[in-house]
Amino acid sequence: MSSSFFLVSLLLFLPLISSEITKISLSLHQFPQNSSPDPSQTFTRLAASSLIRAKHLKKPPHSQNALLSNTPLFPHSYGGYSISLNFGTPPQKISLLMDTGSDLVWLPCTNTYVCKNCSFANLPSKIAVFLPKSSSSSKLIGCKNPKCSWIHSQPNCGKCPPTSLANCSQVCPPYFVLYGSGSTAGLLLSETLNFPEKKVTDFAVGCSIFSTGQPAGVAGFGRGNSSLPTQLGLKRFSYCLVSHRLDDTGKSSSLVLDSTGGSDSGKDGLSYTPILKNPTVGSSAFAVYYYVGLRKVTVGGKSVEIPYRYLSQGSDGNGGTIVDSGTTFTFMEGHVFEPVAREFERLVGYYKRAADMEYRTGLRPCFDVSAEKSLKLPQLAFHFKGGADMALPLANYFSYVGNSGTVCLTIVTDGFTGDGFSGGPSIILGNFQQQNFFLEYDLAKERFGFRPQKC
Template sequence: MLLLASSSPSVAPNPTAFTIPLINKHPSSDPIKTLKSLASASLTRAHHLKRPKSKPPLTETQVFSESYREYSISLSFGTPPQTIPFILDTGSSLVWFPCTSQYNCIFCGIDPSKIPSFIPELSSSSKFIGCQNPKCAWISNPNALSRCQDCKSSKNCSQTCPPYTYLYGSGGTYGRLLSDTLNFPEKLFTDFIVGCSNFSINIPAGIAGFGRTPLSLPSQLGLSKFSYCLISQRFNDTSESSDLVLYRGSSSDAKTPGLSHTRFRKNPAFPDFYYVDLLKITVGGESVSIPYKYLLSEGKNNGNGGTIVDSGTSFTVMATPIFDAVATAFEAEMGNFSRASADVVASTGLNLCFYITGLKLEKIKVPKLTFEFKGGAKLKLPVVNYFAPAVVGNSSLGCLTIVTDGALVPVGPAIILGNTQQQNFYVEFDLENERFGFRKQNCNK
């Protein structure tokens, strides 16, 4: 259900705030299976985010039932409204849903006939985007428009925009652009551009792109900011909800109390992403030695390097030089615990684990991990956000839920700040003021 929430005095009296339940679901009740699934999905997604034009390694991705799921919302489109689930994704811009009663999805671990689909024929406000509509170029390669041959000599061309193929780390989707009404209880947004997909690989649910290009939901709704608070995954099979809040109207005078802020940075090479300037990582209070060129995305590096905030990646992913420096610092701080062997660690899908046999994780003094951003904001992570227990055979482990993509030199962002590290923080994407804000907060209702 979508609710219109009146703005509280602590936020602002002017903007309209739409509150959407944000659901967290997990692929398995088996902790090791879940850890390995999330680690694999994080690395596969990182490969795509860094190389968006390359083909995803679909056949190499480990597929679990509902392994596509992260944090989902429900949106209602059409006249009358049809409610469809979507994955919240700040690392992409297209909003799309399964869009036919014959929807086909391979490697999805679910019967396609049971996947909720939008049916355009049942909506009186649905219409496919035509070749002459400038919004067609939002997703189609300009060269693809040359296929609109019927529109070159006709003022009343009925040919639709060429089909899109949109790739993600774990798969992709194929369809056509559709215009329809996005329904909120107190507000209708007509002529919203949405992807109408009839075929996907490994992605049975729709995805709501919250990225930075004109195609995204924030851009199309003219949001001044949006915020969310991610409940803890806890690596189990429970389903709970928190809130995603969308703000419209000026928020220039709105100050959410208790937030630390850092500025967003734009990277022309990757226009979808929310870049932030991470200046320092500390482990146990000591600064980790990281080459400065990896921390900032500079033009001389062809847009490579830097840090992005991504709700669609489970575990934070770091380029190898950064991860190795963090791992070395952790090992030094965990002096009483030996590093687990490579074959044992491989069973978890992670990169750094320690033997903790006979001890409970809460009894172990795990070194503190802090990300420090330009402007002075410090993201001081709770231990549960970056260190998790695991049992492999007879070995009890404590593992770092941060992984490396194996890149010796960053291609694309050097650090992808995943949703596990964002859990139990209120985070705010202030689009009007181009800044990222956060504060520690219990997200469970």
């Protein structure tokens, strides 16, 4: 659809009074799953989608022309989590994937929105869309508006006078974003974002008019200018992810947005590790990630020997660890994953390996525990800079797969696809491993906090 559609259909707008966000709590829902008669197929899809996302996070596409955005967006994992936000005047409620691995906030938009390859089980047959012409506060962002440069590093504004904004009617060029298994395209709007008793005016949001493989929009919570935390001026945000129930989407947990400042060190039992500085060279897409300093991984209390260059984050964004709410299963590069997997295999020699399930799902190691009344598996723990230790509950790193009494390690690696994922972060801490942890992104003090908590 051409941009002229919006110029004709969007009207002039009434100003609204904005007020500062202090502290807001929102419900956080699991993104609907794709049900299957064979539960192992769900894990196969989750493993595959986690790998697709990992490949994109490690190698986001670069702009090829003036119409291609340099803002990274990523595919929905079936195991993602969504929030409902209200945009426009009067408000329109839209469900979006909460994603700490990207920054742009965008919506399925207009009553002619087209989404190809978006048929997913348990999703409504008609995707809820935002209608700009039904909102008195919608307006297109101009090409010379500084917010246009959030999605285009050098927007083509050739028709605009070099020194005058008032006489420039050219809109910000459309964004067209490629990612993993899909894409999205649209125009950038200025809108009102409505919270209970709060209104945030002039919020930049993408109005996508075409997508592939995208059953919902994205609420980017990354570190870029266009992200929701940056636009709201948040000092911190926090969430607690309800346990994955791969056939249950009815439960929810809370996402808290807070502009009052970070908590005191050690308050409420939180362990903190620094959020590392953004990469200074290399792909600009890496700059939106939350890098943390993972120093070692232990299995059964024993430190796994991992080459330091994979644990260390380089100034170009390569290596190191990021925390990503949009990835389902944690990803580890082969040089990290292999010693971890070997240690589990060495310590769990008392269970028979389930090679057939490993082949079907791409997860390994898998063990046949059909004859067991209880499970005995080694502890997996992540140890971060600053002394923060994350000892995972068993359900966060092993799961029953299928109906055969088989359990598999829910971590993926690049070997499953047959080609290595070089460059980018070596470890992507996914939401399956974040279950039943309270997580705090303290943006003011640049630190990441966590504690075990029943969500």
